[in-house]
Amino acid sequence: MAKDKKVKAPKAKPKKLWLTILFSAVSLFYVMPIVMVVINSFKKNTFVKTDTFALPNAESFVGFDNFTKGMTFGGYAFWKSVLYSLVITLLSTFLIIFFTSMAAWFISRVNSVFCKTVYYACVFSMVIPFQMVMFTLSKTADTLKLNNPWTIPIIYLGFGAGLAVFMFTGFVKSIPLEIEEAAAIDGCGPFRTYFKVVLPMLKPTIISVSILEIMWVWNDYLLPYLVLDRTKYMTIPIHIQYLKGSYGTVDLGATMALILLSIIPVIVFYLTCQKHIIKGVAAGAVKG
Amino acid sequence: MKKKKKTYSTAAVTSRLLRRPIRRAGWFFLMPMVAAFCIGFVWPFLHGMFLSFCQFKTTSNWKWVGFENYAKAFADQSFRYSFGYTALFAITSVILINLLAFTVAYALTQGIKGTNLFRTVFFMPNLIGGIVLGYIWSMIFDGILGAYGTSILMDTRWGFWGLIILMCWQQVGYMMIIYVAGLQAVPEDMMEAAKIDGANGWQTLTRITIPNVMPSITICTFLSLTNGFKLFDQNLALTGGLPYIINPDGTSVHTTEMLALNIYNTFYGQGANSRGTAQAKAVLFFILVALIGLIQLKSTRDKEVQQ
Numbered sequence: 300m301a302k303d304k305k306v307k308a309p310k311a312k313p314k315k316l317w318l319t320i321l322f323s324a325v326s327l328f329y330v331m332p333i334v335m336v337v338i339n340s341f342k343k344n345t346f347v348k349t350d351t352f353a354l355p356n357a358e359s360f361v362g363f364d365n366f367t368k369g370m371t372f373g374g375y376a377f378w379k380s381v382l383y384s385l386v387i388t389l390l391s392t393f394l395i396i397f398f399t400s401m402a403a404w405f406i407s408r409v410n411s412v413f414c415k416t417v418y419y420a421c422v423f424s425m426v427i428p429f430q431m432v433m434f435t436l437s438k439t440a441d442t443l444k445l446n447n448p449w450t451i452p453i454i455y456l457g458f459g460a461g462l463a464v465f466m467f468t469g470f471v472k473s474i475p476l477e478i479e480e481a482a483a484i485d486g487c488g489p490f491r492t493y494f495k496v497v498l499p500m501l502k503p504t505i506i507s508v509s510i511l512e513i514m515w516v517w518n519d520y521l522l523p524y525l526v527l528d529r530t531k532y533m534t535i536p537i538h539i540q541y542l543k544g545s546y547g548t549v550d551l552g553a554t555m556a557l558i559l560l561s562i563i564p565v566i567v568f569y570l571t572c573q574k575h576i577i578k579g580v581a582a583g584a585v586k587g
Numbered sequence: 588m589k590k591k592k593k594t595y596s597t598a599a600v601t602s603r604l605l606r607r608p609i610r611r612a613g614w615f616f617l618m619p620m621v622a623a624f625c626i627g628f629v630w631p632f633l634h635g636m637f638l639s640f641c642q643f644k645t646t647s648n649w650k651w652v653g654f655e656n657y658a659k660a661f662a663d664q665s666f667r668y669s670f671g672y673t674a675l676f677a678i679t680s681v682i683l684i685n686l687l688a689f690t691v692a693y694a695l696t697q698g699i700k701g702t703n704l705f706r707t708v709f710f711m712p713n714l715i716g717g718i719v720l721g722y723i724w725s726m727i728f729d730g731i732l733g734a735y736g737t738s739i740l741m742d743t744r745w746g747f748w749g750l751i752i753l754m755c756w757q758q759v760g761y762m763m764i765i766y767v768a769g770l771q772a773v774p775e776d777m778m779e780a781a782k783i784d785g786a787n788g789w790q791t792l793t794r795i796t797i798p799n800v801m802p803s804i805t806i807c808t809f810l811s812l813t814n815g816f817k818l819f820d821q822n823l824a825l826t827g828g829l830p831y832i833i834n835p836d837g838t839s840v841h842t843t844e845m846l847a848l849n850i851y852n853t854f855y856g857q858g859a860n861s862r863g864t865a866q867a868k869a870v871l872f873f874i875l876v877a878l879i880g881l882i883q884l885k886s887t888r889d890k891e892v893q894q
Contacts, residue, residue, distance in 0.1 A: 315700075322699070323701065324702065337875060348733055351726060351731075404616065405613060426876060428876045431872065434646075438645075439634075453880075456623040456625075457624045483608070488608055490615070514714060520717065521819060566714070567716060577764055
């Protein structure tokens with residue numbers, strides 16, 4: 300493979316220059332909505348609607364007022380929403396990775412009728428829209444007290460297990476059995492075989508699944524909205540929706556400031572893990 | 588991108604050395620996930636199925652009514668309208684998203700300068716949640732339409748095309764990634780053979796490239812189709828179903844309301860008496876989405892075998 304590459308003709312041809320120029324223009328256009336958020340988060344409320352596309356001028360510029368106002372805007376501290384979003388996302392992702400990878404290994408190694416049933420139920424659950432279960436799920440969560448940020452990850456584990464089990468099982472099946480047999484002959488029980496031998500081999504799939512789950516849970520609106528006790532706990536999407544929904548005359552400047560604050564971590568996360576994110580998304584899409 | 592096709596699932600059953608000890612540890616490996624799966628999916632799903640045949644206000648206070656809820660759901664004009672609207676939206680967005688994504692992916696695999704930067708930019712909107720996206724775009728659309736003294740909530744057409752623009756902005760990057768992976772897997776020797784035989788760019792595209800990326804096209808088509816049908820957050824945040832029209836009989840139809848939002852509003856916006864109908868609508872919605880999803884799973888799996 301490496302030799303083939305050397306033989307290939309040089310890639311960039313000068314005649315494709317117009318494509319680069321075209322795409323630069325399109326890319327600029329593409330980031331405009333984000334730029335608009337940045338611009339408008341520094342504007343006075345009344346100017347957001349009337350002069351949306353203008354840069355802030357002496358009259359409309361308010362500095363960081365929108366950000367300080369936004370922190371307590373709507374009677375709920377914004378940092379609390381950020382914190383709860385973070386807790387829910389990290390805890391859910393960890394639970395999903397930990398338990399579904401074990402289950403996937405068990406399913407493909409034991410392969411009994413029960414295991415197959417669980418597996419097909421998981422595949423089936425992947426195509427269920429949330430609206431189908433939302434009413435009964437929120438009641439179940441209420442009954443079992445799974446309605447706070449520390450216990451809602453169990454709901455995420457249950458509802459999000461499908462894709463994770465599917466992806467892990469697909470990968471586990473390609474691991475040669477001889478490796479585990481060697482471990483067993485050397486005296487490893489199932490626990491040591493799994494944690495010392497199998498789990499390290501699952502790393503690429505763990506990264507892909509984590510990326511998909513993080514993207515899902517962090518941005519999820521309806522599930523936490525229906526399950527969480529909203530008087531006490533909000534996540535970022537709930538908070539933003541709450542600001543927009545409950546105020547007749549919403550402070551658009553402050554809302555834009557909060558939107559900016561909520562997408563900065565996402566963009567930082569994206570730029571630092573870009574390679575893994577794109578790979579993970581491609582893997583997830585191909586699988587289902 | 589070559590995938591290992593050999594699997595060891597049958598060997599697992601015969602390898603006693605592994606199977607029996609693992610099986611004994613099932614309470615640890617399998618049961619936590621199964622328990623959560625029952626709480627988070629199996630029970631709510633079965634319970635929801637059951638309740639769709641009941642008149643209920645809360646989950647404990649129900650009365651069996653058979654197919655009455657389904658009859659009501661079919662008779663509900665807003666539900667039928669939202670079905671048509673959703674289908675129209677899904678089909679339009681599938682065509683536009685895939686055309687744009689394929690074009691971008693094709694251009695970005697030609698080895699032009701700045702490919703990585705463009706890819707980064709195009710994919711970025713995918714990481715932003717639907718609610719936030721909706722509000723960003725509602726600000727932009729209102730900024731444009733505000734100059735003409737109107738807003739996106741005033742006209743169904745604006746709501747429709749606004750949502751299409753939003754979805755294209757979000758999804759083109761995602762589909763592009765899948766198309767790029769497909770395009771990079773097109774065998775180099777085939778392209779070379781076409782060149783030697785004197786095929787021009789268009790012929791190479793239609794006779795070599797597109798047949799070879801057919802699996803990616805299937806995946807993207809189905810993905811964007813299910814995304815279109817299941818769309819909720821963006822719909823809620825951008826227009827929330829507005830504007831609405833009032834029928835002569837007093838019922839109202841929200842003209843940019845899609846299926847998922849219609850079900851949500853029936854559950855939580857119309858009082859406890861319509862919950863049975865809402866659950867029946869949800870079951871119908873699930874059957875529709877599941878059918879599309881299962882066809883997709885089957886078609887991608889068939890493709891895998893052929894490769």
